[in-house]
Amino acid sequence: MAETKGFHVAVVGATGAVGEQILKTLENRNFPIKKLTLLSSSRSAGKKVLYKGESYTLQEAKPESFEGVQIALFSAGGSVSKALAPEAVKRGAIVVDNTSAFRMDENTPLVVPEVNEEDLHQHNGIIANPNCSTIQMVVALEPIRKAFGLNKVIVSTYQAVSGSGQAAIEEMYGQTKAILNNEEFKPEVLPVKGDKKHYQIAFNAIPQIDKFVDNGYTFEEMKMINETKKIMHLPELPVAATCVRLPVATGHSESVYFEINKSGVSSEEIKGLLKEGPGIVLQDDPENQIYPMPADCVGKNDVFVGRIRNDLDEKKGFHMWVVSDNLLKGAAWNSVQIAESLVKLSIVK
Amino acid sequence: MAETKGFHVAVVGATGAVGEQILKTLENRNFPIKKLTLLSSSRSAGKKVLYKGESYTLQEAKPESFEGVQIALFSAGGSVSKALAPEAVKRGAIVVDNTSAFRMDENTPLVVPEVNEEDLHQHNGIIANPNCSTIQMVVALEPIRKAFGLNKVIVSTYQAVSGSGQAAIEEMYGQTKAILNNEEFKPEVLPVKGDKKHYQIAFNAIPQIDKFVDNGYTFEEMKMINETKKIMHLPELPVAATCVRLPVATGHSESVYFEINKSGVSSEEIKGLLKEGPGIVLQDDPENQIYPMPADCVGKNDVFVGRIRNDLDEKKGFHMWVVSDNLLKGAAWNSVQIAESLVKLSIVK
The missing domain is CATH 3.30.360.10 (Dihydrodipicolinate Reductase; domain 2)
Structure with missing residues (x-):
């Protein structure tokens, strides 16, 4: 892992059951983050969330929220992913999507790192995180x-x-x-x-x-x-x-x-x-x-x-x-693990 | 069913989770009973139980408790069945045993009336009630x-x-x-x-x-x-x-x-x-x-x-x-249903 380098990471749906665990897992894994953008629906925008002791204010997720983002972890429901994941990709981010929106799309790798990590090389901007079960x-x-x-x-x-x-x-x-x-x-x-x-x-x-x-x-x-x-x-x-x-x-x-x-x-x-x-x-x-x-x-x-x-x-x-x-291997940990693989395989640089 | 005739029925283990349901089921089905003997371990002996509004005192189950009993419904654990079911049979009772004691004995029919009621004819005194699942x-x-x-x-x-x-x-x-x-x-x-x-x-x-x-x-x-x-x-x-x-x-x-x-x-x-x-x-x-x-x-x-x-x-x-x-089809009801079949097929007369 490029421990010395940091990435601009966005978490979409940061206050949900899975989003919370994603933040906790990023923290526990000491994921190399140089900038953290926390996004949510307009309803949750303005809420504050702690990451490594620092307070972050949730912003409403919009297409332009993804400017400069390198890795975007989505877990805010299928409709949010369908609308915004392509916008994030358009702006240069790699999306790890925890919803079912793109899982069966033949151009989207569906990845469990222990099983098919190498499929990450075939990505077209979006990587789908499979269903928990x-x-x-x-x-x-x-x-x-x-x-x-x-x-x-x-x-x-x-x-x-x-x-x-x-x-x-x-x-x-x-x-x-x-x-x-x-x-x-x-x-x-x-x-x-x-x-x-x-x-x-x-x-x-x-x-x-x-x-x-x-x-x-x-x-x-x-x-x-x-x-x-x-x-x-x-x-x-x-x-x-x-x-x-x-x-x-x-x-x-x-x-x-x-x-x-x-x-x-x-x-x-x-x-x-x-x-x-x-x-x-x-x-x-x-x-x-x-x-x-x-x-x-x-x-x-x-x-x-x-x-x-x-x-x-x-x-x-x-x-x-x-x-x-x-919530962990079934969702948050598998998503963060995919992000770690993206770094390890130099797919995100 | 011989509605006009009644039988001498014994229930062994009348205060257990299944025993309680057996009594309730006998009552609900209006099973033809002319005499009811309620038996238990020495620990529960003396307790009182209601059946059709009448109070019955539990007696400690012993070999001689089965004198005159025509149908004995056992659900007091495998060791009680092993010790006392043969004693009941010796005294002329047909035993319906809800424990696993005799289920795989090749001389004992294992009966679910909807499936193999006719196996009741092969009984040698004991009929086993299968496992609930x-x-x-x-x-x-x-x-x-x-x-x-x-x-x-x-x-x-x-x-x-x-x-x-x-x-x-x-x-x-x-x-x-x-x-x-x-x-x-x-x-x-x-x-x-x-x-x-x-x-x-x-x-x-x-x-x-x-x-x-x-x-x-x-x-x-x-x-x-x-x-x-x-x-x-x-x-x-x-x-x-x-x-x-x-x-x-x-x-x-x-x-x-x-x-x-x-x-x-x-x-x-x-x-x-x-x-x-x-x-x-x-x-x-x-x-x-x-x-x-x-x-x-x-x-x-x-x-x-x-x-x-x-x-x-x-x-x-x-x-x-x-x-x-x-507790019902898995135990009490299947036992009482076997007793009803014994009457219907004139195996108990």
């Missing part, structure tokens, strides 16, 4: 793909409410209090803020994340399916997903079944690969009840993997349990 | 097996704490309160009362239900695998399970992937089968956000199924979401 799964699958190839993936998710933003976290805690106190409450945010109906999340599980597509899948499920194929460069890989929201604040968990391209591989070999895998912490010791859980992953950048075992019938099949902080 | 899954799979055969099942569960008994429910609510009030707490019950370590369940997900077997699976997972094969009379069916405990009081959910024996079947055909399936309520209308959720199933005997959709790659593959009250 996709990121942690591909990090866990990549060392396995490299060694043995991948034939099939079936995932069922256990996703935290913070993936739906600050309002969803507050709704979960509010409902929980109401239920404990025997008070009435009215669901208004989950499963999807903009959808027709809203359901209780406290002490419940909702099998809907994002709206439904015509084929009976949700957009979240289709994101996991399509993004996995794109990131791993396996357009033909069969991937299936069922995405479920839980009463957990932060930390997504995933029950992943996968088939490799080789018979006779032991679960110990898979564990060995994951132990050495970049960005992965292996937590797999059933005898001592060691396995990943969302409550343990909060605030950590790693992807935690455990419960690795051979399928009892399919000789090429395995099961594993993958947990990660959806 | 198995029951709801086989109810949903059976109409599909009948029509198209089954080639493969992969399930990931989302299980409620009441499956671990009253102490686990109290632990979940206690931890929840402690977290909301920023107080300390010490996990003591979950994931498994008798295991070495205990973990937070509030706002968390624990990928362990029951202890671990040597092969890396938990006993709960092996129960789902083995019991499904036995109940459905498909000893060669590939079944895989990952079982996870959630901060939900009651209501198990399951993400089920299955492959049938025929290509070209539409998800609409599968929905049609499930709509007509015994014990099943189809809740599947994505456009109107209709799908099953644990919070909606509590207190109901049915198995709720939704999110049915074709796999996007495997022509014989489908996904569905199955929810049921684990």
Whole structure:
């Protein structure tokens, strides 16, 4: 990393659940910043935010806000990215976009550095940060793909409410209090803020994340399916997903079944690969009840993997349990990591 | 049903989470009882319990307690069943056992009436009630097996704490309160009362239900695998399970992937089968956000199924979401339903 050099960095959506974590992560990583521009909607403009002890005033994001910006980290929703990311690029910035706006655009690399860092060289100004639930799964699958190839993936998710933003976290805690106190409450945010109906999340599980597509899948499920194929460069890989929201604040968990391209591989070999895998912490010791859980992953950048075992019938099949902080590796840390890669690979100079 | 005739019924473990529901269910179903004997451990003996407005005193369960008993419903733990179920049988009772003690015994039928009621004729005194998570899954799979055969099942569960008994429910609510009030707490019950370590369940997900077997699976997972094969009379069916405990009081959910024996079947055909399936309520209308959720199933005997959709790659593959009250269809209702079948088939006279 060019530690001695600094960059002009803009963060768009600095007060959101992810934006906050981006600032914290830039600070923790000591990212080389020579100028920091914090942008937001007109509603949040004027608010003050601390970075390394210094107070910054949020400015309303406009096309001209990006003059001189070298790296722009967007996490203010898809419509903001669609409107302003091209404006930032036009002014010379490289955009790392945390929304779904450009993920499936064939001219936009979709990057998880542990998996396809080299795709950054193909950028046309915008780099897309994948969906949170996709990121942690591909990090866990990549060392396995490299060694043995991948034939099939079936995932069922256990996703935290913070993936739906600050309002969803507050709704979960509010409902929980109401239920404990025997008070009435009215669901208004989950499963999807903009959808027709809203359901209780406290002490419940909702099998809907994002709206439904015509084929009976949700957009979240289709994101996991399509993004996995794109990131791993396996357009033909069969991937299936069922995405479920839980009463957990932060930390997504995933029950992943996968088939490799080789018979006779032991679960110990898979564990060995994951132990050495970049960005992965292996937590797999059933005898001592060691396995990943969302409550343990909060605030950590790693992807935690455990419960690795051979399928009892399919000789090429395995099961594993993958947990990660959806706001960090699932969003803020992956974005900052992309920015670090851009510097390391001298794509931003 | 022999509505005019009554039977001498014993309930063993009448004050447990399941025992309470058995009494409630016998009452709701107006089961033909001419004499009711309520049995318990010596610890609970002497306690009083209401049935149809009448007060009953719990007696300590002993071999001689079963004199004259025609149907004995056991749900007081495996060791009690192992010790006393044979004694009850010796005295002429038919035992419906809700523990895992006899489930895989080859001389003991393992019965879900919607699936294999006719196996009751093969009983040798004891009939085993399957594991809660198995029951709801086989109810949903059976109409599909009948029509198209089954080639493969992969399930990931989302299980409620009441499956671990009253102490686990109290632990979940206690931890929840402690977290909301920023107080300390010490996990003591979950994931498994008798295991070495205990973990937070509030706002968390624990990928362990029951202890671990040597092969890396938990006993709960092996129960789902083995019991499904036995109940459905498909000893060669590939079944895989990952079982996870959630901060939900009651209501198990399951993400089920299955492959049938025929290509070209539409998800609409599968929905049609499930709509007509015994014990099943189809809740599947994505456009109107209709799908099953644990919070909606509590207190109901049915198995709720939704999110049915074709796999996007495997022509014989489908996904569905199955929810049921684990204390009712998963335990008490299935036990009472077996008792009703015993009467209907004149196995008890």
